[in-house]
Structure formats: C-alpha cells, structure tokens
Amino acid sequence: MNKAKMIFNQTLMISTGILFGVGVQTMLQYFSYGKSSFQWQWYIPLSIILAGFLCALATLFLTDDDVSGKSVGYIRTGLHFVAVLAIVSLCGYLFEWYTSLDEYIPIVIMYVVIYAFVWISTTWIMKSDEKKINKAIDDIRDEE
C-alpha cells in the first residue's frame, strides 16, 4: 500500500473514531443530564478531519514497520500513544472541543478507550490471520 493511500485510510478511520467518541459522549450526556441535543460550530467537522490527518501522519512516522525488535516496537507504540494524544489535545484546545478541565478529562478517557479498543482488535485480527496463514502454509510447505 502506498503512503498516500495509507494516510487517506488512517485519516478516515481516525476521524470516524473521533466522531464515534462524540456520539458516545452525547449519549452519556443525555443519560447523565438529560441533555438531548448537541450543537457544534461549522468548522468542527473540518477540525476533526484535520486532527485525523495529523494523527495519520504520526501513525505513519511512528509505526514504520521496517524496524525490528520487540522493545523498539513497544517504545514506538508508547510514543505513538503520547503523540496522538498530544495532537488530539492540541486540536481540541485550538478548535475549542473543550474549554475546561472537566470537559477535557472525558476526551482523554474516550481517547484511551478507543486506542485500547483499536490495539486489542488489531491484535485479535492479526492472531486470527496468523492461524489461517499457518494452516495454508502447512498445505504447501516443502519437505526438509
């Protein structure tokens, strides 16, 4: 997959993730305070796409898969987690997704939940692929 396509796909996925977060937050607000509507400024959807794009760039540079070593992988994942949180926080501050600490904390919690969900589901999919690939390789492997 070329880099432009990867950035495009990542931008779409991350933007969708943020919109999902907004949806969940709206639902929680309804059940907590009975607030049944949610309004935002005209530029908020654009700011979400911009945040998605910046996070996609961080993903591209910090998860380059040509590096080897498990410890390097963990360090890069940690750096990626922090970098994407920083981007989301900065975009949130600049575009006023939050205006106080009380509004910021739910965003951080949502971010951690979505990051963990994506990480676990990716690992689960890869493990499933591992089994399928090993089964297919068993059928064609040369005798040694």
Next chain:
Amino acid sequence: MKVELKQADSYDDEGAVIKAVSVTDDIRNAIDILKNNGFSIPAILDNTTVMIKAGSIYYIESVDKRTYVYTKDGCFETKYRLYELEDILGINFFRCSKAMIVNIRKIRAVKAEMNARLNAELLNGERLIISRGYVKELKRKLGV
C-alpha cells in the same frame, strides 16, 4: 481431475503432462509451480557462476544495490534486480519487505507481531519480518 504419478529413471526424464479441456486458473497455477521449481537463475559464488534452482531458494535480499540469493547451504550474489526476480520466480515467491523476496514454501510458520506485521520462521531456522504492507499480498497468494 485424475492424477497419475510414474517413477522416472533419472532427473532428465522428469516431466509432467497435463491433459485439460481448457486452461483454467488452477491449471495455470499448477504449470507455474511445475515450471518455476525447475527454473534456475545464474548466481555467483567465489567468482564461479552457478545455477540455482528456484525451488531451492529460501529468500532473496537486496543490500546496497546488490542482490543476494539465500539457499539452505549458502549465499550467492546474482546480477538480477529484486523486481526482475519477483516477475521471473512466479507464484511461490512474494515480496515480504522493501528489500526482500521470500519463498512461501520455505516458511515453517508465521507469528503475529506488533504493528500488524508477521515474523516468519523459515525451514532453516532463520527468521524474517513480513512487513505490514505485504501481509495482504501473502494472504492473497495463499487464498486466505
């Protein structure tokens, strides 16, 4: 389809005859497998040119614009570029990273790693990384 195996007296007598009403994808794949395993590429070892059978190649690596062919017993340099070999060697081989082609039939097993890449153990015990961007191609080749 009926498959009949006859004992040949020597390697020179080895051959395959396929009787088919039409050349389907399966038959084309079978022809590719039969031809490519017998196909040889010239390579150099200690200033001597040797012919290496495609079926005996484990993997091919490009380092500093030089191309090296790895078999069970050794490492040979070849004048072919990686992209040329990718075309020549056919369906048993696939690009597993920017600088490497691997023979699928020489993979003992794969293990899922971080960043959606795979760690492949070859029949000779060596380990290679299948980069995230090439996992899809491996799955396609294996019909997974």
